[in-house]
Amino acid sequence: MKTYLNFITFKAKTCILSVCFLLFYTSCLDKEYKKIDYQESLNQLEKLYKHNLTKAYIFLDSISLKNNHDLNKSYYINSREYFKRSEPILSFLEKENFKSLNAPNIIKVHEEDPTDIKINQPIGYQVIEENLFSESMDTMALKRAINITSARLKLIKNNSKTILKEYHLLWLIRDALIRITTTGLSNFDSPVLGQSLTESGYALNTLKDILAIYESKFSNKSLYNKWQDELDSSIISLKTDFDTFDRYEYIKTHAHKQLELWNETVKNWQVEFPFEIALSNDFNSLFSENMFNKLHFSDYKSDTTKLEQKIILGKKLFKDVNLSKERNMSCATCHIKEKGFTDGKTTFDNRQKRNTPTLSYAAYQQLYFMDARSGSLEGQIVGVVNNHDEFNMSMDSIIKRVRKNTKYSFLLDSLYNNERDDFNLRHAIASYVRTLNPFNSKFDNNINGKENTLTKKEKRGFNLFMGKAACATCHFPPLFNGTIPPNFNDTELEIIGVPKTKENKNLDDDYGRYHLFNVEERKGSFKTPTVRNIAITNPYMHNGVYNTLEEVMDFYNEGGGAGLGFDLPHQTLPFDNLNLSESEIESIIAFMKTLTDNY
Template sequence: MTNNFQKIQKAHVIMCLFLVSIIGCKQENATSYSKLDNRALVAKVQEYYSKRLDNCISSLEEINVVDEISEKLNKYKLARREFKLIEPILAFADKENYKSLNASNILKIEEEDATDIKIRAPFGFQVIEELLNEDEVDVAEVGSIIKKTVSRLKLIAANNTLYLKKHHILWLLRDQIARIALVGITGFDSPVLEQSLLEAKTNYETLLFIINTYKSEFSKDKLYTDFVNELQTAQKMLQESDFESFNRYDFIKNHTHKQLELLANTAEDWKVEFPLTMAFNNNITSLFSKETFNIDFFNDYHQLEKAMSNEKIALGRKLFNDKNLSKGGVMSCATCHIKDKAFTDGLATFPKQKRNTPTLPYAAYQQTFFHDGRAGSLEGQIVGVVENKNEFHTNLENLTETVKNDSAYTKSFANLYGKVTDFNIRNAIANYIRSLGDFSSKFDKNINNKENTLTTSEINGFNLFMGKAKCATCHFPPVFNGTVPPNFTETEVESIGVPNMKETGLDGDLGAYDIFKTEERKYFFKTSTVRNISKTAPYMHNGVYETLEQVVDFYNKGGGQGLGYKVPNQTLPSDKLNLSEKEIKDLIAFMEALTDE
């Protein structure tokens, strides 16, 4: 419950900061606007947004008017196009409603504590798309979902006034450029029609409109022209490709990153000062770099005295490797998290443990911890380790006394934190963990143009991961875990139907169900990172698979349901992927290229 409160508190702080930034726009007087009156520019964006929002509503309502399924599909595509035109604006201005309207066709479970559990049936465009493409279309159900979707859109239309400063425009552009590359072109939200490339092209129409609207803000004509030309080039590339053959690696390396660089130059040209930093650092030029992220965004504790530093990381490393912190001095964090194995242990499960030891590099870039997501922060996760009778088998009071009795520790904590407390101990260890993962893999170096060593097989594997194999619809780049870009406020849990150790049926571990006993959460587990996967065998929460070939075969067959198991609420599509032997080899080659130095 404490961890859930921490997550709520963190979200509240972020939202307050964001609202302060936006409200400031309302209070800004006319003399502070640049070149053209900013209100006139925002009014143009407002008009564009409102018109397409109305068009989207109209096209959706027309689906229920026509009788033929083919006509319903045509009307759906028109509505979906309008939705994709407003997506860059809606996703920025109204994140929660956008998520609902674009959500996957699976139950939405919200668990704040044991007394506050909400189970919401999905609605919106993905649900309509799937229903309209069923072998036997349930017209009544389609109509019901459309009415709910239209109702939400009308609510948005009635409260859609935009308050946008120039830095908001840059954030909006950045988020959509990243959304296209990290989610849009993967097929994440077009699961049946696979019209993701066409929809990405549509997104760029709106980005072009915004750049053209703000043309007067550019002091450098060449920068404006280069930006427009690049967006048009990206559109052409998307137009001329099909879903399976699209070269996503080339697109991100040579177009997404170029767009981010142009955006950073635009911020400088417009002389924009950003009031705060969200998950992405302001002025990023790559999606695959340690400089991409603001690590403090993923940290519940933003107080200045808790800020990361090299000294705190070094202290945390020492604590991480200290067996004296456990009862009887029998184990440290490093006992299970071995550096040479990407901080795993090479075992299916460590003795007396229930689940496979998770990797630690890039653990910072998520919002929940443990396989079942029961902890809301790294500091909270450490409590579980300290109090587990099969791990440290102690408590926070004894942990604190042990550290206080070490004069070297006492001196370090006095200098860095003021004093020894159980939280400060956990924060130091957490900061060390947050420092792990430097985006130094072969893949990162190549996509960032630092070297040109990726093989054709590895590039093909990335394109499969992001396309046909649908891996990236759950393992989201750039961290390749379950934390959803570009906002990174939610880490997904999934039900995929992992077999038991004998591979004779579904594994009995109920996963996230055990937290609050929510029936719809049975067999759900957090989506782990694929980075450094060549070092983290065996795989899955129970360590059932020893090789990547076995893992890919499991997904290729459609997960647990594809294997014939009864998996309630499986979120992984049970359809076979039909990957060839060569495609499987390429896919594995790419994943192995995600190994850090």
């Protein structure tokens, strides 16, 4: 009996060992299979990417002044198609190169170091497009742009090594979807031909190809099929006339559906993101505070402990007049909540040269003050403190006053685990300002399906804003300011030629950014502000010259300063004039009024 039991025990152990070995062996095979599958997917992805880049520069190299002009145009259009097909991968792997290749035909000024200011002539497709399709072609500029653009594409292709983890791939897909919905639905990068809708279809086709490469990753095959159906449907909807395209319905029907599918894919692939960049890793709407990682825009990115208490402290400091030399001015003196955090004045009590900008949605910028002289909210506060016409103090003096207040002193010590009072005080105020973006305007609530109250006129106004009127080529949704999606790492400055008075006879003598470094190409450049809450933040422009939205729209409809007859060789508006009808202007204004939030 004992021998029999030993035999049974031996058999059981043998079975267990066999099962363990089998599981181990199978596990090894699975790991090996996944390794091969992962590498094979990357190889296919790189093949797709390089194919599109190659076709782009082959067609570009085919352009020659010896050719028939129509033939050159067709070569350009074909090259542009493959460039846009490469865009989802190119823009993710080569952000700076992509920006250069797809940049507006505007001189680029680099002023990070005042002792080494660089003025770079533009290259890329927009330079080629504007010369090839204009009546007065600059052959030298055209040749240069073609040669440099082609050489850059070849360099990227020959040095490309597509190494992407799964979370990178998901970010890449999301970035492409957001780029299409924001800049792609306007003519941001096709101002002459107006081909942005068609070209957005090319980018969506590449997303279809990418998902097909990674089809085996989907444990839920119906999710993969939903992606393909949705992308097919989106591509078809984009095949329409630019001016009559219903962008509002596209966002509601397609853009938000794509984000839902993206979130489902994250769960289905069981991907964990190691961190967040400008965008949060879980949002379903482009018009939502949940879309953004606000810490990305902060100087104090790691400070998340006791943040709610820090915001309360910041709000108290924001309203405290004791921070100014004469104890008669606080941040809230010029930034009044009921006026969209402006003051409703042309300039503040004749002590300021410029109109008070709104703090609404100021959290989502990379540049501050109208001349963009500060790179963060925390840094911007120093400018206010030191300004003789504002607080007229030093940070050291403010800290001494704050420390004399026992409640403030206790809060600083209990909320911050360091002795950097200067920075902690600024961080608290900035943390409060970063809460002034509720995304609960009439427009937000409607496009997010929370209510159904937008009128046909207001929807038409949004479509015009995004389309024919070209407003969204500078005021990018969803923030409607100059911070460029989908990476939100740059905030644009524009030269539009604002007049000195509303009679529109003389150019204003405040040259904005020019006054910092005296760079001629920056003369008259100012940061693009948000259009959110614009109905309650008048007067408008950097000098408060216009008091009504009708006056502002008339200015743009005329073509800005150049349209008024001012000498503006570097004006950045992407049009001569808009040719908008009175009815169209009324619709755009009606839409802008729906951006007033309920803070």
